[in-house]
Amino acid sequence: MVTKSVKSQDYYEMLGISRSANQEDIRKAYEICKHTYQDDSLATYSLYSEDENRQLFILITEAYEILIDPSSRKEYDSYLSRKEGRTRETTGEGERMVASMIGVNSQMREESRAASNEPPTGDKLAPTPAIEAKVKPAQAPELAKESAARVENFIESVEEFTGQVLKKVREFRGISLEDLADITKIRKAYLVYLEEENFKFLPAPVYIKGFVANVATTLELPAKQVADDYMQRYNAGQEEI
Amino acid sequence: MGQLINKKDIIAIGGGKGGVGKSFLASNLGVILAKNNNPSVLVDADLGGANLHTCLGIPTPTVTLSDFVNDSSLKLEDVLVRTPEKNLMLISGAQDFLGIANPKYSQKIKLLRSIQALNASYIILDLGAGTSLNTLDFFLIADKGVLVIIPEPTSIENAYRFIKSALYRKLKLLSTDVKVKEVIEKAMTKKNDLGIGTPLDLIDYIAKIDKDVSELLFDALNKFRPRIVLNQVRTVQDIRTGFAMQNACQRYFGIKVDFLGYIENDEQVWQSIRKRQPITQNGNYSKSARSLRTIAYNLLNDLEIRPE
Ligand SMILES: Nc1ncnc2c1ncn2[C@@H]1O[C@H](COP(=O)(O)OP(=O)(O)OP(=O)(O)O)[C@@H](O)[C@H]1O
Ligand SMILES: [Mg+2]
Numbered sequence: 001m002v003t004k005s006v007k008s009q010d011y012y013e014m015l016g017i018s019r020s021a022n023q024e025d026i027r028k029a030y031e032i033c034k035h036t037y038q039d040d041s042l043a044t045y046s047l048y049s050e051d052e053n054r055q056l057f058i059l060i061t062e063a064y065e066i067l068i069d070p071s072s073r074k075e076y077d078s079y080l081s082r083k084e085g086r087t088r089e090t091t092g093e094g095e096r097m098v099a100s101m102i103g104v105n106s107q108m109r110e111e112s113r114a115a116s117n118e119p120p121t122g123d124k125l126a127p128t129p130a131i132e133a134k135v136k137p138a139q140a141p142e143l144a145k146e147s148a149a150r151v152e153n154f155i156e157s158v159e160e161f162t163g164q165v166l167k168k169v170r171e172f173r174g175i176s177l178e179d180l181a182d183i184t185k186i187r188k189a190y191l192v193y194l195e196e197e198n199f200k201f202l203p204a205p206v207y208i209k210g211f212v213a214n215v216a217t218t219l220e221l222p223a224k225q226v227a228d229d230y231m232q233r234y235n236a237g238q239e240e241i
Numbered sequence: 242m243g244q245l246i247n248k249k250d251i252i253a254i255g256g257g258k259g260g261v262g263k264s265f266l267a268s269n270l271g272v273i274l275a276k277n278n279n280p281s282v283l284v285d286a287d288l289g290g291a292n293l294h295t296c297l298g299i300p301t302p303t304v305t306l307s308d309f310v311n312d313s314s315l316k317l318e319d320v321l322v323r324t325p326e327k328n329l330m331l332i333s334g335a336q337d338f339l340g341i342a343n344p345k346y347s348q349k350i351k352l353l354r355s356i357q358a359l360n361a362s363y364i365i366l367d368l369g370a371g372t373s374l375n376t377l378d379f380f381l382i383a384d385k386g387v388l389v390i391i392p393e394p395t396s397i398e399n400a401y402r403f404i405k406s407a408l409y410r411k412l413k414l415l416s417t418d419v420k421v422k423e424v425i426e427k428a429m430t431k432k433n434d435l436g437i438g439t440p441l442d443l444i445d446y447i448a449k450i451d452k453d454v455s456e457l458l459f460d461a462l463n464k465f466r467p468r469i470v471l472n473q474v475r476t477v478q479d480i481r482t483g484f485a486m487q488n489a490c491q492r493y494f495g496i497k498v499d500f501l502g503y504i505e506n507d508e509q510v511w512q513s514i515r516k517r518q519p520i521t522q523n524g525n526y527s528k529s530a531r532s533l534r535t536i537a538y539n540l541l542n543d544l545e546i547r548p549e
Contacts, residue, residue, distance in 0.1 A: 016491055028548050036485035043485035046398045047493045056492070 010080060011063035019077075023068065030064045033057070055185055058217060062210040065224065076206045155221065161229040163197040166212075169219050170195075184214045191215070199237045208234060251357065251364045252540065253286075253383035257399030259370035261391045262472040262504070263287075265514060266533070267367035268296035272519045273537045275328035279362040282321065284332045286379045287369035288344070291334020297324050298517035302333040309355075310348050317355035326522070330361070349375065353382050370399075372406040380407050381414070385540060387468045387501065390486070392479040397486065400469070404494060405429075408440055408465055412458050421447055421454055441495045465496050468545075470536055471503035479503075484548050499545040502536040504529050 012019050015029040036043050037057040044053055066072045151172040158165050170180060181188040193201045194211060202208050209227050216226035254267040264287070271283040285293035285306070294302055304320040309332075321330045344352065356364060366383060368376050380386045386407070390400045406429075413425045424447060428437040437443050440462060448455035471483040483500050490498040504510065507529045513520035521530050539545055 016488060032481065032484045032488055032548055035481045036488045041485060042392065042394060042397055042482050043489045044493075045394070046401060047489055 011067055011076060014060055014063040015067065019080075021067075026064065026067050030060070030068075033060045033064075055183075058184070058214055061217070062213050065213055065227075066206065066210065069224075072206075072209065079204055079206045160233075161216075161221070161226040162233060163195045163230070166215060166219070166221075166226070166230075167195040169221060170215075173219055175219070180215065180218065183218050184211075186211050186214060197233065197237065199234055205231065205234060249359075249362060249364065250385060250541075251366065251383040253366040253368055253380045253386045254389060255368040255376065255380050255386065255403060256389040256396070257370065257372060257403035258391075258396045259290075261389045261396055263370075263389045264293055264296050264367050265510065266387070266389050266470060266472070266504075266536075267365050268293060269519045269521045269533045270537055270540075271297075271324075271329050271363075271365050272326050272521045273534055274363045274365075275326040276521070278328065280328050280330075280360075281363040281365065282330045282332060282359055282361045283324075284356060284364060284366045285334035286366045286376075287334055288375060289369055293367050294322075294331060294333050295517055296514065297326075297329075297331060297519065299324060299331070302331070305333045306352075307334075310344055310352060317352075317359060344375070349378065353378065357382065372403050374410070377407050377410045381411055385468060387470055387540065389470050389472050390483075391473045392471060392475075392482045397482075400486075401490075404467060404490065404496070405440075407467075408462070408494065408496070409443075411461060411465060412440075412443075415457060415461055416454055418451060418454060420450060424450070439493050439495070444495075462495055463497075466499060467496070468499045468501045468540060470501050473506040474503045475506050481548075499539070499543070501539040502532055502546050504532045504536075 012021070015021075015026065015033065017025050017029045021029070034057075035041065037048075037053045037060065039050060039053070041053070048056065066076050151169065154172065155169065170177075175183075177188050177191055180186075180191055184191075190202060190211060192198075194208070194215065199208075202211075209231055212230045213223040213227045216223040252270065254263050254270070256263055267283060271281055274281045283293060283297075285291045287293070288306075291305070294300070299322070302320075302322045304322065306320060309315050309317055309320045317332065320332055322333060324331050356366070366379050368379055380403075388400050388403060390396050409425055409429050413422055416422055416425065424435065424437075425443065427433045427435055428440075428443045428446075431438075435446060437446055444455050444459050444462065447458060469483060469486060471479065474480060480503055483503060487498045487500050490496055505528060507527070509525075509527050510520055510529050513525075520527065521533050535546075
């Protein structure tokens with residue numbers, strides 16, 4: 001019980017607001033979070049490392065983006081009430097995901113990793129590296145510039161953000177799956193499923209949306225558009241089944 | 242103070258860092274409460290740097306806490322002294338505190354018990370700087386603990402250290418199991434080999450040793466509710482820092498912190514301190530005096546300020 005209430009913060013708790021918060025409350029709470037987790041914030045520099053701060057801010061931004069949009073908030077609310085209707089003993093995959101999402105603490109992440117079925121692609125219980133954003137530096141300056149232009153051209157030509165597109169952009173940006181997992185704190189296996197659009201292995205839609213937004217932000221893509229596109233594909237995929 | 246008072250609140254004013262305005266806030270709170278017809282006692286619990294009498298504009302008292310500690314025939318009531326404010330009494334610290342700065346355990350218990358038994362509506366403890374065990378224990382016997390913070394890195398760091406030390410001490414005092422106590426002790430150091438970073442990690446860890454104890458501690462964590470007052474504020478950004486700290490405490494320590502209010506960096510405050518007269522004493526309606534009243538109001542009513 002204790003463990004659960006500590007680990008599974010919902011989006012409202014992440015922003016420190018009540019479930020009945022209105023748009024204005026959400027916006028204010030997010031403003032304070034910005035001030036709390038911005039680089040060299042007085043309030044957090046002695047508690048969290050810069051990378052931890054950034055991670056937290058990404059997660060909180062996800063929470064904000066879901067809650068500020070009335071339709072995604074509604075979807076999330078109904079997910080929450082469904083979840084809360086279930087018996088307390090069953091720890092859903094979704095919950096474990098929230099744990100790994102808020103888990104700035106590596107031990108906690110390790111635990112949730114160990115508790116769920118590690119897929120074959122996963123680096124089995126490898127010690128979690130320190131929280132460090134490890135984006136590979138660009139090669140030569142000109143080269144980097146040229147390829148940057150190519151990437152931007154590619155992104156502009158994209159009509160729909162699919163799993164495959166996400167993969168391509170990630171590769172263009174020179175970010176490995178491991179790096180992305182490290183930066184986003186999303187398990188590598190889920191990233192693979194996201195890129196493959198292997199929906200049945202992914203958690204509840206609200207989390208997927210959060211993941212996609214998180215990945216998009218990291219890849220410097222328009223988070224909302226990417227998430228919307230992706231969720232449309234997800235919903236279409238659900239209908240087929 | 243003839244009649245017996247049932248409802249009594251002990252309020253501790255700490256903050257970790259020196260010179261941030263703890264005594265300034267304590268003395269003004271005392272004055273505000275007294276003016277509102279609450280028989281109150283200010284206790285100078287700064288064992289080592291007592292100067293609360295100066296803030297109130299009274300000469301160095303002849304009887305002090307050290308008399309009480311050293312003379313077992315004295316009751317705490319015997320060292321109460323009057324202040325210019327009718328409803329406000331003071332228990333002064335002493336100048337030469339070497340003897341009492343580190344009281345024996347039994348002396349400390351006697352002192353804490355006697356404070357709790359004082360006949361007053363409000364008892365305000367002005368704590369010293371730092372996080373010595375004595376200071377933490379004064380903070381923990383209080384019904385409400387207030388941290389005075391100024392928007393500067395060192396003050397904020399010290400405040401966090403204070404919160405963490407007080408919280409861990411509380412958890413340790415609550416647990417009887419030697420193994421659990423050991424874990425808490427280890428968790429105090431930042432680079433412990435148990436992988437415990439935050440109090441929430443600690444409670445998770447203890448859940449693996451003993452679920453019931455872990456629940457108990459989690460409950461204590463939820464009830465630990467320090468208040469913060471931001472002093473010497475200069476910009477709007479500074480005020481945001483108060484809200485940001487509140488936010489960070491929730492996430493990092495897992496505790497609810499009430500932001501009671503802020504006081505600007507104010508020439509009038511500085512002058513009142515120089516004049517040795519609390520700014521709230523003589524119908525002062527300056528901004529700072531009003532802020533102090535808001536803070537007192539929020540403190541008594543378990544309220545806080547909200548972002549605009
Ligand atoms: N709001 C304010 N505006 C201007 N000056 C202030 C303000 N608050 C405090 N000060 C200044 O800070 C000084 C220290 O205040 P105070 O003695 O209350 O601090 P303290 O925290 O009790 O210190 P110590 O740790 O030494 O007991 C005061 O003498 C005063 O000059
Ligand atoms: Mg003082």
